[in-house]
Amino acid sequence: MTISTIPPPENPHNLHETEVPTEAPTPPVRWNRHTPITSSEYSDMSMMFGALSILTFWMFGLGILLGAAALGAGLSARRPDTAGHNCGDGHGAIGILTGTAGIAFGIVFLTAAVPHL
Numbered sequence: 852m853t854i855s856t857i858p859p860p861e862n863p864h865n866l867h868e869t870e871v872p873t874e875a876p877t878p879p880v881r882w883n884r885h886t887p888i889t890s891s892e893y894s895d896m897s898m899m900f901g902a903l904s905i906l907t908f909w910m911f912g913l914g915i916l917l918g919a920a921a922l923g924a925g926l927s928a929r930r931p932d933t934a935g936h937n938c939g940d941g942h943g944a945i946g947i948l949t950g951t952a953g954i955a956f957g958i959v960f961l962t963a964a965v966p967h968l
Contacts, residue, residue, distance in 0.1 A: 890943070893928035897921045897946020904953025911964075914957035921950025 900921035908914035928943030 888927075890928045890930075893924050894942035894946060897923075897925035897928055897950065898942055899946075900924060901946045901949025901953060904950055905956060908953055908956035909960050911961065912957065914953045914960075918950040918953035918957065921946050921953065925950060 898921075900917050904914045904917035904921055906914075907917060925943045925945075925947035928946070
C-alpha cells in the first residue's frame, strides 16, 4: 500500500470541516444548580468538615470554624424535609459529634495557647 492509496482518517464526529454542530452539549446532571442537596450529601459534608475540624484544631480558630460547618451540615442532614432523607443514616450524627469535638479541642487549644503569645 502506498501513501496515495491510504484512505484519509474519518472525522470522529461525522462532520465535514466546514460544518458546525447544531446541538450544544448537555452539561452533567451535577452541574445543574437547581437540584437540591440531598441528606446523604449533607451527611457526607458534615463528616468531612468534622474530621477536618479535629485535624486542624491547633490552627488558631480554623478547627472551630470547620466544626461549626460540620454542625450546620449535620443538622441539615437530619431535617425530615430534605429531599432523599433516609432516617436510618447515622452519618449526620457522626458529623455533629466530630464537629462538636473539633470545636471543643479548638477552644481548649486557644485557651492554652493565647496566654503564651
